[in-house]
Amino acid sequence: MMAKDVLDIKAESAQMDTDKMWIIMGPQHPFSHGLWTLKIQVDGEIVKDAEPIVGYLHRGWEKEAEARPYPKIIPMADRLCYAASMTYTHLFCMTVEKALDIDIPEKAKYIRIVADEICRIQSHLMWLAAVGTDLGNLTLFLWGMREREFFMDLNVRLCGARMTTNYTRIGGVRNDTTELFDRDVMRCVERFEKVLWDLIALVDDSSIFVSRMKGVGNLTREQTVNLGITGPAMRGAGVDFDIRRDDPYDNYDKIDFDVPVMTQGDSYSRYQVRIEEMFQSCKIIRQAVKKINALGKNAPYRLKVPSNVPAGRSTARLEDPRGESLMYLISDGTDKPYRLKVRSPIFTNVSAAKPLVQGSRIADVPVIMAMIDMCLGETDR
Amino acid sequence: MDIDTTYQAPSVDEIKTLLTEKFAGKVNVTKIETRRVYATLPKEFVHEVCEYIHEKLTFEHISTVIGVDMVDYMQVVYQISNYYTGVMVELTADLDNHDLHVQSISDIWVGGNWHERETYELFGIIFDGHPKLERLLTPDTYEFYPFRKSYKLRGQE
Amino acid sequence: MDMSLYPHAVAMSADEFMTWSSAMINDLLSAGTKKTVDKLTGPIWSWAMKNSMHPLHWGLACCALEMAATSAPRYDAERFGMIYRSSPRQTDILLVNGWISKKVRPDIRRLYEQIPNPKWVVAMGECAISGGPWYDSYNTVQGLDQIVPVDIYIPGCPARPEAMIDGFMLLQKKIDDYFKRGVFMED
Numbered sequence: 001m002m003a004k005d006v007l008d009i010k011a012e013s014a015q016m017d018t019d020k021m022w023i024i025m026g027p028q029h030p031f032s033h034g035l036w037t038l039k040i041q042v043d044g045e046i047v048k049d050a051e052p053i054v055g056y057l058h059r060g061w062e063k064e065a066e067a068r069p070y071p072k073i074i075p076m077a078d079r080l081c082y083a084a085s086m087t088y089t090h091l092f093c094m095t096v097e098k099a100l101d102i103d104i105p106e107k108a109k110y111i112r113i114v115a116d117e118i119c120r121i122q123s124h125l126m127w128l129a130a131v132g133t134d135l136g137n138l139t140l141f142l143w144g145m146r147e148r149e150f151f152m153d154l155n156v157r158l159c160g161a162r163m164t165t166n167y168t169r170i171g172g173v174r175n176d177t178t179e180l181f182d183r184d185v186m187r188c189v190e191r192f193e194k195v196l197w198d199l200i201a202l203v204d205d206s207s208i209f210v211s212r213m214k215g216v217g218n219l220t221r222e223q224t225v226n227l228g229i230t231g232p233a234m235r236g237a238g239v240d241f242d243i244r245r246d247d248p249y250d251n252y253d254k255i256d257f258d259v260p261v262m263t264q265g266d267s268y269s270r271y272q273v274r275i276e277e278m279f280q281s282c283k284i285i286r287q288a289v290k291k292i293n294a295l296g297k298n299a300p301y302r303l304k305v306p307s308n309v310p311a312g313r314s315t316a317r318l319e320d321p322r323g324e325s326l327m328y329l330i331s332d333g334t335d336k337p338y339r340l341k342v343r344s345p346i347f348t349n350v351s352a353a354k355p356l357v358q359g360s361r362i363a364d365v366p367v368i369m370a371m372i373d374m375c376l377g378e379t380d381r
Numbered sequence: 382m383d384i385d386t387t388y389q390a391p392s393v394d395e396i397k398t399l400l401t402e403k404f405a406g407k408v409n410v411t412k413i414e415t416r417r418v419y420a421t422l423p424k425e426f427v428h429e430v431c432e433y434i435h436e437k438l439t440f441e442h443i444s445t446v447i448g449v450d451m452v453d454y455m456q457v458v459y460q461i462s463n464y465y466t467g468v469m470v471e472l473t474a475d476l477d478n479h480d481l482h483v484q485s486i487s488d489i490w491v492g493g494n495w496h497e498r499e500t501y502e503l504f505g506i507i508f509d510g511h512p513k514l515e516r517l518l519t520p521d522t523y524e525f526y527p528f529r530k531s532y533k534l535r536g537q538e
Numbered sequence: 539m540d541m542s543l544y545p546h547a548v549a550m551s552a553d554e555f556m557t558w559s560s561a562m563i564n565d566l567l568s569a570g571t572k573k574t575v576d577k578l579t580g581p582i583w584s585w586a587m588k589n590s591m592h593p594l595h596w597g598l599a600c601c602a603l604e605m606a607a608t609s610a611p612r613y614d615a616e617r618f619g620m621i622y623r624s625s626p627r628q629t630d631i632l633l634v635n636g637w638i639s640k641k642v643r644p645d646i647r648r649l650y651e652q653i654p655n656p657k658w659v660v661a662m663g664e665c666a667i668s669g670g671p672w673y674d675s676y677n678t679v680q681g682l683d684q685i686v687p688v689d690i691y692i693p694g695c696p697a698r699p700e701a702m703i704d705g706f707m708l709l710q711k712k713i714d715d716y717f718k719r720g721v722f723m724e725d
Contacts, residue, residue, distance in 0.1 A: 027645050028596050030624040035598050035642065055518035056642040057599060059675045063528055067536075067674065076671060082600035082696075126603065129610075145610030152607075162607075163696055164600060225441045225464065228492015239464055246467035247416055315417075315460065315471070317444070326444055328458070343445040351495040377599055380518055380639075519677060520641045527676055535674040 018043055023362075027056055031366035033130050034376030038353060038369070045361050052353040057380040062340055069307065069335040070096055070170060078164035080342060081378040083126050084321045086119035088342075088378075089168045091318045094249060095327040096170045098314040100305055107299040108172035109251040113288040114185065115158065115167060117281040121192070122151040123321040124278050127373045128199065131271070134370040135209050140202050147195060150188050157184055172302030182289045189282045200275055213268040217356050217368035220265060227355065228348035231323025232277060233372055236270035238263040243319040254291075257284050270371040307335045322346055322373055344378035390439055390465035393418055399438065404430060416468045424474040427459070428484040434461055434470060435489050443486070444469065446496035448504040450530045455506060457483055476506065485511040503528040584717035587630070588710040593660075594629045594649065595622035599636025600696045601663035613699035618706060626652040631709070632686070635697075637665035637672055638679040650686045656716065658709060661688045662702060664695040671695070 025031065025038045032038070035056040041049035061080065065073050077092040078085040090112055097104060125148040132140030152162045157178060159167040167174050203209045219229075224237040235242070242259040244252045260276035262269035309331040317326040323345025330339040349372045356368050391399065396418050397410045407426045412419040422430060434440045440461045449456040455476040462469045476483060485508035487494040497508045498517045505526040508514060516523065525532060550558060597605060609615045609622070623629045626649050638646065650659065661682040664670035669680035682688055689712060692705035 027642060028594070028626070028649060030595050033597075035636070055520075056639055056645075057637070058518040058639055058641070059637060059672045059678050060527055060534075063534060064672065064675055067534055079600055079671065082603060126606075129606075142611055145607065146612065149607070149610065149612045162698070163603060226491050228443060228490065230442070241464045241467075243467070247469075315469075317469075324444065326460070328445070328447055328460070330449065339447075339449050341445070341447045347495060347499075348492050351492075532676075534676060 020048060025365070031134055031369070032374075033370070034374045034379075036350065036374070036376055036379070038357075038365070040357065040362070040365060042362060047357050047360055047362065047365065050354045050357045052350050054350060054376065054379050057376050059381070061381040062342060065340045066337055070309065070337070071307075073337075073340070074169065075164070075166045078166055079377060080381065081320070081322070081325075081344070081346075081375045082164060083375045084119050084123040085164045086115050086167065087318060087320050088325065089166070090116060090250075091316060091320075091325055091327050093168045093170050094316040094318065095314055095329045096309060097305075098316055099309050099312055099329055099331050100170075102171065102303060102305065104172050104250075104303060105300045106251070107176075107292060107295045108301045110288045110292045110295070111173050111177060111301065112168060112250055113252065113255065114177075114285055114292070115165075115173075117285045117288070118151055118154055118185075120321045121278050121281050122148055122155075124274050125151070127274065127321075127370075130373075131370045132202075134366045135203075135212060137202060137209060140199065143199055143202070147192060147199070150192070154185060154188055157181060169302060171305040172300075174302070176297075176301050177292065182293055185285060185289055189285050193279065193282050196275070196278060203271075210268065212364075212367055213266070213271060213371075215266050215268075216360055216364045217267045217371065218265050219355065223355060224265070227352040229323070229352055230345050230348070231320065232273040233270050233323070233349060235259070235261050236273045237265035243317055243324060247317065249316065249318065255284055255287050257287075267367055267371040274373075308333060309335070309337075317343075320345055322375065322378075323349065325378070342378070342381055344381065346372070346374050346376070346379045350374060350379060390463055390468070392466070393468055396438060396468065396470065400430075403433065416466070418468065418470045419473075420470065421473045421475075424457070424476055424483045427457075427472070427474050428486060428489075430472065431459065431461070431486045431489055439463065439465065440468075440470060441490075443490040443493045443496070446486075446493055446500055448500040448506050448528070450504060450528065452530050454478055455481060455504065457500070457506060459486070481506045482509055483507075484509050487511055502526075505529065580718045584714045587656075587717065588713040590619040590621075591631055591706065591709065591713070592621055592623050592629045593631040593633040594626055594653070595624045596633065596649075597635060598638075598642075599663075599665065601635035601665075601694075604696045604699055604702065605633065605635050605662070608699040608702050613703060615703065615706075618703070618710075620706065627654065629653055630657055632657065632659045633662060634659070634666045634682050635662040637670060638682060638685070639677050640679065641677075643679060643685055646682075646685055658689045658712070659686050660690045660692065660705060660709060662692045662694075662705070663697050664693065667691050667693065 020041050020043045022039055022041050027035050027037055037053040039051045040047045073092060074089050077088045080088045125144050129141045129144035132138060132144060155162055155165055159165050159174060219237055221238045224234050225239060240261045245259055257280045260273050262272055311331055311333045313330050315328050317324055325345055326343035328341040329337055332338040357365055393413055397413055400408050401410055408420050408422045408430060410418060410420045440463045442462045442464060444460040444462050447458040457474050459472045460469055485497055487497055497511055498514060500506055501508060501514050502516050502519060503526060632650055632653055661667050666682045669678055672678045690705050690709045692701055694701045
């Protein structure tokens with residue numbers, strides 16, 4: 001009998017009818033950043049099919065918002081995306097201010113910008129720490145969390161709470177920036193710009209982590225746009241769109257910053273976009289703090305607003321650290337909303353789990369999903 | 382495909398003229414603001430208009446599909462955005478309470494898939510042609526549509 | 539047992555004899571051996587378990603970020619011996635730190651049953667204690683103690699890392715108490 005060539009055996013084995021197995025990376029799983037399930041169908045080591053299951057955190061947020069007057073919805077909006085809570089309260093206040101048709105004071109707009117960017121850096125650092133645990137880079141987790149503590153100290157300095165800050169109000173912000181706040185912010189930002197290079201070196205200088213991320217989770221520009229993926233995951237695939245620059249709100253058009261865009265479309269480019277965004281946030285914070293100082297101490301920071309909102313419809317959208325978030329309000333003249341809809345970026349990003357994960361290996365699945373940066377509170381609402 | 386920097390997407394006024402010319406009598410553009418176009422249309426033409434907006438006007442991204450329960454009738458609101466100019470078009474379609482069917486747009490934009498599924502689950506609006514219209518967020522045993530005004534929360538009477 | 543000391547025992551029926559003799563045996567043991575063993579080993583078990591509380595690596599909602607911050611360098615949780623384990627079979631503590639929706643109830647119950655005895659349950663944050671801000675929702679359970687028995691409640695929305703550490707120090711006292719009252723042959 002002739003000895004079979006290795007290539008013949010390989011061709012034969014590709015034709016064999018092997019069993020596919022559904023693995024449930026269930027609600028309790030060390031990789032899942034949040035409470036969701038990813039069911040993957042594997043053939044050996046390659047993933048053939050995937051199905052995300054969400055809804056473990058559904059509480060009917062929009063229905064509960066219809067039963068509360070407008071100021072009481074602000075702490076609820078904090079707990080929508082708990083990693084980036086300042087941006088959701090900002091979004092809600094912007095929507096109601098559009099419905100009321102008022103223009104808030106300049107100082108409030110700049111303070112909101114500073115608070116938003118601090119929130120963005122803090123959220124990206126949380127993401128970086130989580131990426132550390134996924135890749136196996138535990139030092140990145142510890143260093144990232146240490147840096148994040150300094151930004152949460154800034155939150156405490158500004159309004160007293162670390163995470164769910166409850167700071168913006170309809171018509172402005174809750175209180176003026178405290179004494180020497182600008183000194184603290186500048187110190188923090190200057191230190192952070194040097195330390196971020198150390199954090200990047202932990203990943204970039206090691207070929208293991210880079211090769212785990214490169215070429216994994218590829219999506220072309222058309223696929224990304226059609227699937228509805230927004231945010232840094234979209235900018236890593238070549239789409240040059242950022243709501244802060246192209247559809248500006250609250251004085252972002254008076255600040256000068258760049259929007260990082262990479263064209264590769266894999267996990268490594270999404271990682272690079274977020275790191276560059278952190279540097280750009282530092283730039284934005286510097287300019288906004290200078291403008292706050294120029295306005296002086298006695299400039300107004302809050303307007304008094306009526307409690308009843310006139311009937312009508314208004315929409316506002318915002319560049320969340322995770323993508324495009326949008327709120328749609330239908331008001332009916334009373335002090336409670338008639339319909340308040342929240343569009344969360346992670347809702348559509350998670351629905352694209354199947355095209356992202358298909359064709360990769362099991363060990364690549366945590367890396368790909370880590371780059372999407374999930375916060376399940378806003379998905380399930 | 383590289384980023385096409387030479388393409389000039391239509392501006393807000395151009396969109397209004399194009400829509401009213403092509404779909405005369407069907408689409409009614411109610412308001413225009415900077416980077417916003419608001420229009421209403423009957424539900425039978427939703428798919429056709431969305432295809433036109435996607436292909437000819439290069440609106441590549443569906444931001445959201447919203448269901449609204451105005452007690453005598455229901456509404457579906459589509460918000461579609463353009464990545465070249467930052468313009469957003471809002472289409473509103475009215476649905477009769479006895480005939481809650483509208484054609485699904487998840488074949489034009491795959492990103493609208495879960496939005497439509499969620500609207501079905503919470504309001505009961507059925508999207509014809511949707512690949513998988515099932516419960517998404519609530520447990521499978523639920524049989525009511527929670528966001529309708531007829532369903533009251535604890536303490537709301 | 540020397541049956542000549544108990545002549546009335548031969549007149550008992552089978553069931554009576556079973557109950558009477560197990561009471562006798564337990565008395566003998568607890569008088570002597572059981573108490574000594576408990577006194578010797580109770581402090582050892584309590585020292586071991588309270589300095590190596592292993593919670594389950596599970597984050598639900600906002601309080602989970604504060605749980606992650608507690609194991610961060612500033613509020614180091616590992617100095618108490620708290621190492622998060624991924625598999626419920628290797629943990630002692632079920633730490634629930636977010637609101638409980640109706641969809642996740644069977645999973646919490648299953649995880650609780652998978653943790654081997656002795657186990658403790660800690661409810662962290664307002665949502666796990668009593669439903670929190672979502673008191674009128676159609677999809678949340680108003681409190682963790684409707685599903686599993688809870689030992690420690692940590693208040694706060696979100697519970698600060700210092701509050702979580704305080705809660706775990708209280709749990710240490712509870713573990714101490716549990717072992718020192720005697721667990722030899724307890725089951």
